[in-house]
Amino acid sequence: MGKYLIKRILIAIPVLLMVTVFCFGMVNLAPGDPSDLYLSQNATQVQKQEMKKNLGLDKPVYVQYVKWLGKTAQGDLGFSFASRTPVAEVIPEKLAATVELLICTLILSYAVAIPLGIICARHQGGWLDNTITGVSFLGVSIPGFFFGLGMVYIFAVELHWLPTGGMSSLGQSSGLLDRVSHIIMPTIVLSLFYCSNMLRYVRSSMIDIFSENYMRTAVSKGLSRKVVLWRHGFRNALIPIITVISSDIPKMLGGAVVTEQIFSWPGLGQLTISSIGSRDYPMLMAINLIAAVGVLICNLIADVLYAAVDPRIRY
Amino acid sequence: MELISKKFNFVSKNKLEELEQLSQVQGTDQNNDSYVKTVLKRFFKDKVATVSLIIFLLIVLAAVLAPIIAPYSPSKSVGYFEAAPSGKFLLGTDDVGRDVLSRLIYGSQASLTVGILSVLIYAAIGTTLGLLSGFLGGFWDSVIMRITDVFMSFPYFIVILVVVSLIGPGLWTVTFAIGFLNWPVLCRLVRGEVMKLRKVDYVQAAVASGYNTFQIVFKHIFPNTLGIILVNMTFGIATSIITEASLSFLGAGVQPPTPSWGNLMSDAQSINVLANEYWQWLPPGIMILLAVLSINFVGDGLRRAVEGK
Numbered sequence: 001m002g003k004y005l006i007k008r009i010l011i012a013i014p015v016l017l018m019v020t021v022f023c024f025g026m027v028n029l030a031p032g033d034p035s036d037l038y039l040s041q042n043a044t045q046v047q048k049q050e051m052k053k054n055l056g057l058d059k060p061v062y063v064q065y066v067k068w069l070g071k072t073a074q075g076d077l078g079f080s081f082a083s084r085t086p087v088a089e090v091i092p093e094k095l096a097a098t099v100e101l102l103i104c105t106l107i108l109s110y111a112v113a114i115p116l117g118i119i120c121a122r123h124q125g126g127w128l129d130n131t132i133t134g135v136s137f138l139g140v141s142i143p144g145f146f147f148g149l150g151m152v153y154i155f156a157v158e159l160h161w162l163p164t165g166g167m168s169s170l171g172q173s174s175g176l177l178d179r180v181s182h183i184i185m186p187t188i189v190l191s192l193f194y195c196s197n198m199l200r201y202v203r204s205s206m207i208d209i210f211s212e213n214y215m216r217t218a219v220s221k222g223l224s225r226k227v228v229l230w231r232h233g234f235r236n237a238l239i240p241i242i243t244v245i246s247s248d249i250p251k252m253l254g255g256a257v258v259t260e261q262i263f264s265w266p267g268l269g270q271l272t273i274s275s276i277g278s279r280d281y282p283m284l285m286a287i288n289l290i291a292a293v294g295v296l297i298c299n300l301i302a303d304v305l306y307a308a309v310d311p312r313i314r315y
Numbered sequence: 316m317e318l319i320s321k322k323f324n325f326v327s328k329n330k331l332e333e334l335e336q337l338s339q340v341q342g343t344d345q346n347n348d349s350y351v352k353t354v355l356k357r358f359f360k361d362k363v364a365t366v367s368l369i370i371f372l373l374i375v376l377a378a379v380l381a382p383i384i385a386p387y388s389p390s391k392s393v394g395y396f397e398a399a400p401s402g403k404f405l406l407g408t409d410d411v412g413r414d415v416l417s418r419l420i421y422g423s424q425a426s427l428t429v430g431i432l433s434v435l436i437y438a439a440i441g442t443t444l445g446l447l448s449g450f451l452g453g454f455w456d457s458v459i460m461r462i463t464d465v466f467m468s469f470p471y472f473i474v475i476l477v478v479v480s481l482i483g484p485g486l487w488t489v490t491f492a493i494g495f496l497n498w499p500v501l502c503r504l505v506r507g508e509v510m511k512l513r514k515v516d517y518v519q520a521a522v523a524s525g526y527n528t529f530q531i532v533f534k535h536i537f538p539n540t541l542g543i544i545l546v547n548m549t550f551g552i553a554t555s556i557i558t559e560a561s562l563s564f565l566g567a568g569v570q571p572p573t574p575s576w577g578n579l580m581s582d583a584q585s586i587n588v589l590a591n592e593y594w595q596w597l598p599p600g601i602m603i604l605l606a607v608l609s610i611n612f613v614g615d616g617l618r619r620a621v622e623g624k
Contacts, residue, residue, distance in 0.1 A: 018465045029481060137615075141608040143557045145564050146600035149583050157590045164586060247467075254472025258561050262584070272473055273565060276480040284477050288469065295468045 008303055012296055019292045020072070024065050026288070027281045077286040082278040087286045090271070095290065097167060098256055098267030104187040105252065106245070109195040114241070117202025118229070124207055133203070139196025144255050148189040148262040155185065165264035186263040190255050198244050205240040209233050238309045246302035250295045354542070357620035364616020367609040374606050378423040387414035389421040390572050400594050407594035410582060418574040419598055425575035426606070429490045429568075430556040436494025438548050441501030442540070448502065449509025450532050456506075463499035471496045472558065479567045486569045489562055493555050501547050508540045542621035549614035553607045560603050576603045 059067075071078075077087035120129040156164040162185055168178050209215060210233065218228045253269075260269035268287055275283040359365050377384060392411050400407040406415040448459040475492045482488055512518055513536075521531045556576075562568030563577030564584075571578055576599040583589045583596035 015461060015464045015468060018461070019468060022465065022469070026477060026481070137611060138604075138608065141553065141611050142604050143560050143564075143577075143600070143607070145561055145580065146596075146603060149580070149589060149596060149600070152586075153589055153593075157586070250467065250470040251472070253470035257472060257476065258565065261565060272476055276476055276567065279480060281480075284480065288473060288477060291470045291473055292468045295470065299468070 004307065005304060008300060012300060016293070016296060020069055020289065021065070023285045023289045024068055027285045028061065072289070078282040080280055080283045082275065082280040082283065087282050090283070091286060091290065094266065094268050094271045097265060098260070098269060101183065101186055101190065101256060101260070101265060101267060102252060104183055105190045105194065108187055108191045109198055113195045113198035114202055117199045118206055118234070120199070120203040121206030121210060132199070136196035136199045139192045142192065144189055144193065144258050145262055147192055148259060151185050151189055152262065165262070167266055186259050186265050189262070190252065190259045193255060194248050194252060197248065198241065201240050201244050202237060205237045206233060209236050235309065239306060242302050242305050242309065246299045249298045253291050354620045357623070358616050361616040361619065363612050367612035367616070370609040371606065371613060374423060375427060377420055378427050381420045381424055385417040385420045387417040389413065389418045389574055406598050407592070409595055415594055415598065418579060419602060422574035422576045422579055422599065423602065425486055425569045425573060426556055426559055426577070426603070429486060429493070429559040430552045433490045433493035433497070433555045434548050434551040436491065437498040437551070438501060438544060440495070441498035442505050442544055444498065445502040445505025446509055446532050446537060449506040450513065450528065450536065459502070463502055466496065466499045472561070475558070475562065476567055479562070484567050484570055486573065489559055489568045493558055497551070501544065504543055504547060505540050508543060509536055512536050512539055546614055546618045546621055549610060549617055553610040553614065556603065556607055
């Protein structure tokens with residue numbers, strides 16, 4: 001296991017390096033000269049050259065890349081064009097908001113998708129299965145922003161049950177209840193797609209497993225239905241479910257951009273949109289880099305979980 | 316007992332499929348025809364899939380015939396501002412007095428163009444790289460796989476947003492951004508399939524009899540992967556339509572005055588429009604849902620027809 005983990009991390013390193021090259025290339029492709037940011041508009045050519053030298057922009061590209069990589073590794077992500085503050089100061093708070101939303105989404109998706117998927121598989125072809133599968137089809141087909149607007153219209157505008165957006169109410173002391181009422185809608189909106197998608201995975205993998213020989217053996221040796229289902233069936237259905245996490249998290253980050261925008265959730269997604277508006281490339285690069293590293297870590301975790309869940313997988 | 320017999324049935328069916336596929340590869344055009352026919356027959360037996368296909372084709376038809384069926388020009392102010400639906404304007408007017416129904420009909424042009432073209436682009440890239448990766452194996456395989464790893468580790472919606480901010484929004488930016496970023500999943504799928512097919516006897520035979528690589532890959536392996544590629548492309552159109560709509564909704568996609576289903580809804584980001592002018596955001600939302608849902612059902616039907624379940 002330890003050996004496998006080391007090997008897996010070693011494979012991730014070249015990928016990570018390529019990711020950094022992409023991020024760096026992206027900002028270098030960006031229009032505009034970073035040195036202009038530090039100077040007034042009527043700076044002379046000499047001043048410009050001086051500034052370029054100070055910023056290291058006169059060096060060849062690969063030297064700039066290595067220097068940038070070194071700084072990034074130490075947590076220095078450069079200066080935001082828009083707010084003129086270090087990027088590394090802005091990111092943590094936004095990242096925390098997004099992570100909060102993503103964790104709630106994952107929990108809700110699993111809590112709904114796993115039991116419903118198992119119910120569908122047990123009653124395969126029945127009316128319950130057909131209804132739930134039908135709804136899950138709707139769930140993967142409805143665009144998040146349309147669903148979000150519909151939710152805001154019904155629950156915030158018409159019924160006044162929930163706030164239209166933000167993380168907490170202004171002015172009041174933001175208690176737990178207040179925070180929960182703010183996170184309900186964004187979580188449901190972001191969950192819908194993943195929950196529906198996961199439900200279909202759970203259903204089809206449970207159906208496959210129900211027809212396996214070891215399941216029949218377990219039943220025929222007199223184990224209770226509960227034990228068969230959870231110890232033998234569900235354990236095996238976990239593998240495709242883990243795959244879904246690693247392949248869905250990058251998409252979930254994309255979905256978070258739209259959801260955060262609709263509900264003015266102050267996370268990385270909203271930061272992305274505002275940075276695009278202000279062409280804040282260092283900020284965008286940092287967001288991309290963090291997101292990519294996050295995805296790589298999730299993939300790594302998924303691979304380790306495979307081995308933990310399924311003793312047949314040996315590396 | 317029933318379970319066992321079911322299982323055997325399934326196995327024999329699979330065998331039959333394999334035989335069919337084999338005959339398709341080795342055989343004449345007539346055999347080829349019969350495989351396509353079996354898949355089509357299975358597909359049209361599925362009522363939901365057939366009805367969905369008809370609905371989707373109607374939407375495509377509406378997009379093509381937009382100049383004829385749209386009651387007004389999509390870009391001209393023809394009535395009061397923000398008028399509610401009436402006999403004259405079936406879906407009301409927008410904030411500058413344009414007819415929402417006409418914009419909705421014309422909007423399907425942009426949405427479908429992005430949806431279909433972007434999928435064609437990424438299918439071409441993904442299929443080619445997948446075939447090469449799977450067949451060449453070794454060094455080239457691992458190079459291509461590491462590249463797909465890199466592409467897959469970026470959240471692709473955010474990357475598209477960055478690309479848009481670099482080269483400016485628009486229909487073509489969105490089409491090419493989706494097309495060039497979305498190929499890795501298909502690439503892996505095709506690669507996996509090729510790896511399976513490489514070991515099949517007729518491919519081994521072709522290798523042994525000295526056919527060159529390209530001939531083997533494109534004449535013998537490629538036709539057998541077409542089924543999954545088509546299924547993946549169908550679902551891909553649905554995803555691309557949603558991606559385009561989301562980008563346009565955020566203002567990073569198709570730019571007004573050109574209408575698209577997504578940018579028609581972006582006004583609803585203001586609570587005032589959302590609360591008081593449902594006719595501006597509800598119809599485009601329903602159109603996206605209808606188009607995507609019908610394509611997803613078509614894709615599901617096609618998948619079952621290809622898999623023979």
